[in-house]
Amino acid sequence: MSKVRVLNPIDNTDIFGVVPALTLTSKHKGVITTREAPIYLVEGKHIGPNSGFGVAHIWAEHQQEIIQAGFTNQSLVSAYVQKILTAPGVIYFEDRNLKKPRVNTVRIVTGTVILEYVRTIIDKVETPHWSVVTAYSNTRTVGVLVGQI
Secondary structure, three states, X not given: OEEEEOXXXXXOOOOOOEEOOEEEEEOOOEEEEEOOEEEEOEEEEEEEOOEEEHHHHHHHHHHHHHHXXXXXXXXXXXXXXXXXHOOOOEEEEOOXXXXXXXXXXXXXXXXXXXXXXXXXXXXOEEOOEEEEEEEEOOOOXXXXXXXXX
C-alpha cells in the first residue's frame, strides 16, 4: 500500500487544492465537522473492482476514459486529477455509512473526484487532509451541495 504523495504537475507541490471547513449532516454519524484542509493524491493501491485508492486505483478502474481525455499513461493521472480539481468546482456530500467522511468534488465539464477526510495527529496536533480516493469522467452529481473548491 503506497501512501507516497504525488506532485501536482501545475505547481510541483503535493497539494491539489484546498477544501474549506465543512459541516456535514449524516443520518449515520450525526453532524460531522471538518477543518479547512489540503487535498493530497497518493500513489495508492488497486485492490479490486470499486476497491482501492490513489493513482493505482484510478488508472486500474478508469484507464479508458482517462486516455480518451488525453492522458495517455498512468504517470499522467495526477494531471487528470488536477484538471478536475481546478476551480470552479463544487462539493457534494453523499451520506453513506463509511468509516471516514467522503465528499464528491465535481467540475461539471470535466469529471468527479471522490475525497476522503483524514485526521492525522502529529506531536499532539491534528493536521487533517483530504485524500483522493478515485477520479472519473462522469459528472453526475450525488448528494447535497455543501461547498466549493
